[in-house]
Amino acid sequence: MKSKYGIHLIIFLFIVIIAYGSIQNPFTVNYIDQLKQESIMVSKMQDPLYEQIAKEAQKYEKPPIDAVVDRVWKAVPGYNGLQVDIEASYEKMIKQGRFEKQKLVFREVKPNVHLDDLPPTPIYKGNPEKPMVSLLVNVAWGNEYLPDMLKIMNKYDVKSTFFLDGSWVKNNPKLAKMIFEEGHEIGNHAYSHPDMKQLSASRINEELSKTNEVIYATLEVTPKWFAPPSGSFRQEVVDIAASLNMKTIMWSVDTVDWKRPNPYSMVQRVLNNVHPGAMILMHPTSSTATGLEQMIVGIKNKGYQIGNVSHLMDESRISFGVTLD
Structure with missing residues (x-):
């Protein structure tokens, strides 16, 4: 009886050893590759260059900012x-074997x-x-x-x-197509330039929907x-716009060009008030047509890029904005 149980025990242990060995066999291809990868990683982390990159990286990290x-x-x-x-930076510097910020x-x-x-x-x-601003042109x-x-924007x-x-x-329609074909973004400005705050909900919906319909019929784009x-x-205006898949856009800098101001004074006022993320309101007026070039040059000289509203609202960085000196 003892010999019978002994044989069974030996067989059981043999099966366990085989099963364990098939998983942990140090000579399997996957296990060897894993060891190689771990060895390479350990070697990298012990490399003074890798350590320096990891240390310098902390200087340039910027946390993401939530929408609020x-x-x-x-x-x-x-x-x-x-x-x-760190890994990609290390691969770019490994040939020279030295840290290069750029x-x-x-x-x-x-x-x-x-x-x-x-x-x-x-x-x-x-x-x-x-570091971007947008020009909003209400037409x-x-x-x-x-x-x-x-022509100036182009x-x-x-x-x-x-x-x-x-x-x-x-x-x-021809002027609308000209604007669109120049690569500009098209937004909705209601249908009959009403005071939206005073309209009923049905009229608000009509003003917005009708405008989207005529814009799509003319340009095949939906704002x-x-x-x-x-x-x-x-708020109801904002809610109805949202129900039509549109966000409501206001502005943070106003040219007040509808008052026909002196173009030079208008430009200086804009440049004095422009800021990162600014949305600059304007209209097709003589003041804006005359001062637009100076305004664009001044904005760019302040280090801002100019993009449409979609570009400004996008979370992507237009540049890393990191000073490496």
Whole structure:
């Protein structure tokens, strides 16, 4: 009996050893590859160059910024964070065997809260950490100034967001197409330039929907941004725009060009008030047509890029903004 149990025990142990060996066999290809990878990683981490990159990386890291509803500025978009890709940076420097700041490789880190996660709220500016501004051109009149404005924007490779009045598009399809074909973004500016704050819900919906319909019929594009005429709105306007998949856009810097100010004074006022994330309101007027070039040059000289609203609201970094000295 003892010998019988002994044989069974030996067989059981033999099976266990075989099973364990098939998993942990140090001579299997996968296990050997794993050991190689671990050895390489340990070797890298012990390399003074790798250690230096890891240490320097901490200087340039920037945490992502979540989108928020600010008490004053309402909805503010998020902004990607920044990290040094230590592995990629190491691979770029390993041949020379020395640390070079200009060879650091960066990757962006997305925030946890995005603009689309926020409740319907008006937007007055982009993220204050993003060195970009947007030109908002509200169009319901001023046809004679549009060609010159478009030429100046084209000269400096500036793409803006033009908020078009629906009835204007219906009456001026060629000009609307000219704006769109120049690569500018198209927004909704209601149909008949009404005081949106005073309209019923059904009229608000009609003004927005009708404008989207005529813009699509003319340009085959559906706006995702809405600018209330004269900046007049109430929360219901914002909610109805959101139901039509549009966010409500306001501004943080105003040219007040509809008052026909002196172009030089207007430009200086804008440049004195421009800031990272600024949205600059303008119209096709003689003042803007005359001062636009000086304004664009001044904005760029301050270190800002100029992009349309979609570019400004995007969380991506337009540049890493890291000083490596």
